[in-house]
Amino acid sequence: MQKCGMSVHARKKAKKTLEQEIVVQDGQVFMLPEETLLYIFKYLNISELIIAGSICKAWRRIAYDDELWKRIDLTYRPSSVHQLMTFFKRFDRSITTELRIQGLPKGYTKFKRVNLCQCSKSLCDQIQKSYKNLKDLYMFEFSFRETHDRAQHISCLPRNLESIHLIKCEMPMMTIQGNLDFLMVKNSMDFFLPRLQVLSFKNSPCITLLSVSYLPKLCPNLIELDLSKCCRISSSRSLSIMLMSYERTLRKLHLQQTNIDDDTIHCICRKLKRLVFFDIRECKNVTIMIVPNLCTLNQLQTLLAEEQLLNAYVEMKNMTQDEENETDAICID
Template sequence: MATVTCGTLEYFPENILIDILSYLNVRELVRMSRVCRHWRQLVKDQRLWRAVDLSTWKRVTSRVLWTLLRQYLGRGLRYLRLRGLLLSARGGAFLTESWLQALTSRCPRLRRICLLHVDLRGLRGCSLLPPSLQVLELHFCEVPPGFFASDTASSETQGSIETLVLSNVPSFSDQHLQSLGSWPHLSRLVLRDLIRVTVAGLKGCVPPGAQALTHLRHLELETCTRAQMVALALGEGWPGLQGLSLGGKEVSPGLLCLSRLPDLRSLCLRSCRLTQVMVLRSCRCLTQLRMLQFSEVEFIEEEARQEADGETDGQERSEHDPAPNLRRALCALLPTCAVCFTNCTLTVNKD
């Protein structure tokens, strides 16, 4: 019988050990680094610190952030996700100017930051963020007036950000939105549930106004009010806008703007209720459209129309094609456009 040799983890190649450690979260990695000197050296490998998610760590404080930055984070960091103390009883400062300056120095390749429940009112502005950032996400955060304003110190940071995601930021107003007009490389803007953005603020973003987002190529609006959606259709169009995503209960008024977007290439409608007639009327003029996506959309169809089309038994419908009549009509209307349905349903109105 062959002799079975038992060994320790030290017999494994270093690449295999790092692959195993990559399945651990940040807190577990820190614990593993305390086992021995060899494990501490493995945990410090920058391949383990490319994407750091601290949003699930409930007791992250400013002291913890400094420890991670001094001992583990470095040139390998590409993505950082943080949850702040905005809704915590502990309160106190979370992101400080000195920590952000140290982050800029130690992590020159950081491309994306996602902040959740972070109070940014103690910072001067986005000039403190690393200039290497390309994507900035703010979810349930608080920002001070002038946070996005252009100045000499912040021009480098603003010049690198291409994508800005703002989700449920209560203090975000028309003033902040107008400040984004000075960001030269901002090509994608996502606005979700922003109650202080008015119709005038949205209209002011449309070129060729003084505060217009002239470099914007993709706009995403979700959970907006009816007035905000109507604002899209009040102007004469948005030159250069190639991608549009609308979501929420008030999507229908926003469809009125489609006829004024001659450069539109991609359209996504999500989490809304639409009639098939409304979709066909809105898309009739989109001759340049190449991608049309419906995600979690409830299509409303009259019973009389369904019987006329011979689909009362519903056998032609499937999970990936809940509205075959609509798909066939869109393919005939837009022959060069790809149509995609994701988790959509069809409701027959019997009234």
């Protein structure tokens, strides 16, 4: 016998499941102060937070507290563009200042991914619409090319961002066919990012020397630049010119696993005197001969490099410090 398209067995099973989901609200957890629950909810991811908000009205009020939605991290699981669009429309928050998303690869198999998730212009537009006060945007494993509704240029992203992190992403680059480069700025008056202070293309192989040459016009006030694992970045005059244009602002520079050499390091040490963080790990063309130049970066607090180079730098830095102390002692006497 069936009723409303559901068998007796199915109705009993559904009723039993519903009874199991009923939460008795006289337990000790419901007697906790709101401040304690708010502290506990900070350790939940967004999905768990939404579930907690469906338990009761009191928990819903806490789960949707502005403090918990300043930072939205959706990287706990990859998402398709459709899933992200649905989430952004449902949970738009003017309080949100940081957003992290990870694309769901198309044609994903157990052993490898076939294609990255295609980032559409409509997705970027929805981000701007739903999170008007967004400052920090992290995008993992997205492709900005070969889409019908494509976001082929960085201008698709919100203009008021203070940091952009495009990690393991694929962007269009200039080719002999004349394709538009993702960072290409035809007219700096049309689009530029005056508030942008942090820019990361970590592990994005499509970033080329031509791409980074557009950065000074696009984002003139960079404090931190991350080109780690961008295999197309190598020593060249265009790279040196680009880096030197940031001599007044740049404080942190990441060049891990790039193809730079001692000449580029020399140029950096000569012009970027404000550096406090410098990462040159696994740069095969950088030799120990560059250590004296590195010691001229007086404001440098953190140097990440190969063990041999780092030990030589520390030793020379200590020797220099000892000589300065002896000189000061002589002057006092």
